[in-house]
Amino acid sequence: MDHKILFFIESQWPLLLGAVALIIMIFKGPLTRRAAGIHEVDPATAVQLINHEDAVIIDVREQKEWSQGHLPGARHIPLGDLPKYMQDLEKHRGHHIICQCASGMRSSRAAASLKKAGFDKIYSLRGGIGAWRSAGLPVEK
Structure with missing residues (x-):
């Protein structure tokens, strides 16, 4: 050398x-x-799952982020609080569940936790709400 x-x-x-x-x-x-068997979906696929499969959206961001805008119909469960809501999420066990955060990192962790708890139709929104907004899709406050 x-x-x-x-x-x-x-x-x-x-x-x-x-x-x-x-x-x-x-x-x-x-x-x-x-x-871990976690599937990532882009915003267009997420819209398909929401519109045609009645997918449940779980926003795992913190309150301040949530207040700045979130996906329409999303349920707010900060990542750190997810274990407390597992029992409540049981009613959605058979549904498609899309976890969403700011960029896709926290939502992947949430999806992995749900997968480990036995949920099988779990997705993470690739690129998070940033990708959602970039695709021109609506947010609500």
Whole structure:
């Protein structure tokens, strides 16, 4: 190997290690969701599920985020409160459930929790409410 490359690696190893860790984190999320059986849906598919399958929307964002606008008909259950609402969600066990947050990260965790609890028609809205708004779909306050 070239002496300059070796010198760069030796002198910049913390930076290189951080870059490798970042790459792993970026790719780990989608792989973990797929391994857990969590399906992501885009806004158009979510609309289809809502309109034709009577899907239930669960917004797992915090109150301040919810107050700034949410999907019409969504139910607000912050991610941290989800365990307290599991019993109440039992009545929706046979329905399609779409978890939604700001970007798709928290909703994926909520979907994984519901999947682990035995719900089987669980989805995470890819891109969250940002993708929903970008698609020109309505929000309510």
